[in-house]
Amino acid sequence: MLRIHEKKWWIYTSFFLFAFEFCTNALAKGECKAVLSEELKGKYDEHDFLAACREGNVKAVQYFLDKDNFDVNEQFISGGSGTYIHGLFPAAQNGHAEVVQMLVNAGAKINRTWDSATPLFQAAQNGHAEVVEILVNAGAELNKTWNGATPLYQAAQNGHAKVVQILVKAGVELHKTWKDAAPLFIAAQNGH
Template identity: 25%
Template sequence: MKKRDVLKAFLALSVAPAAFAAAYDDFFTAIKRDDTSALLLLHLRGFDLNTLDPNGQHALYLALRDGAERVAAYLLNQPDVKVEYRNAKDESPLMMAALKGRLALAKKLIEREAEVNKPGWAPLHYAATNPGEGSVAMVDLLLEHHAYIDAQSPNGSTPLMMAALYGHARVVKLLLDSGADPLLKNEQGLTAIDFARRASRDAVAATIAAAVRAQQPAGRW
């Protein structure tokens, strides 16, 4: 079916509940398929781009989570789309962009004043968790926009701890060079070195240990 025929058929829909239900399904299918054409048709019809899915997830969050980058970019270009909607786990679109390494989209979110800092789990925690090479640029971006480097999760874990357990070795080095405190402990009494050792990441543990030693005052004979 040609685009003009799709448009005619869509505009012929009434506002009956059945039509809305169909549009609702089409909306989340468009996100899953990264289909900006279908999303545009829905938007022209007046469909609310902030509509939540049955699990309470915002469209922008879903697009970032599922790799629908064209749809995410489209949504971010619409001024009525909320960039700071939080789900039941208090996750924001920026947190998902940070976790998935969507650097260009993270920059756009920050331009639209998405919160870089927040209580509990923060975007920097999520960025530090990503093991990919691109996580270095993401962490650097967040730090440039004043992300709190020793942000504490609900159990007291810091971005450095998350990087030590899951993240890229260069992120560990970047956080340490940027002033992350390697001596902090979470509620279980674990330090970043403990996190690295739990994951059998001996080289990462050694990097953190070297940073700890560098903080110690030089002794005198």
């Protein structure tokens, strides 16, 4: 019986290598647990890089950016929507200016969309003026629409005066309408 095992050593070796690779891949989703805070571990059920971008965890984002062969533009499944997004989107959406700047410096595609919305659109809609300024300075498309609405329209509708100032100064198209309403009209209608 021992001779049979000696002759088939390659089967055991192959099985071991397969099992090792499988376990490594299974653990890869939680590759940054030492850097994320205890409250974040598993909170979003998404890749740690996305969770770090969503929460503005500079240390964890830097951990990933420092890794060899890490692609800042890779898309991961969002714990919130269940769709693929890139790290810049939740960082901009939640107003984490330092993380947004890190991602822009690392080569993040600033005009890449998620469900047709850009990071600039999300930041403008939520009133994150510092993030809007970073994205504008990095060359974000100012008039890119989401369902017909521009970042300026969303900022005006929600009363985000500082964001409106930044976009106007950057040269945004002032009279681009959505459902026949200009940004000025929607701002006035909403009492801003």
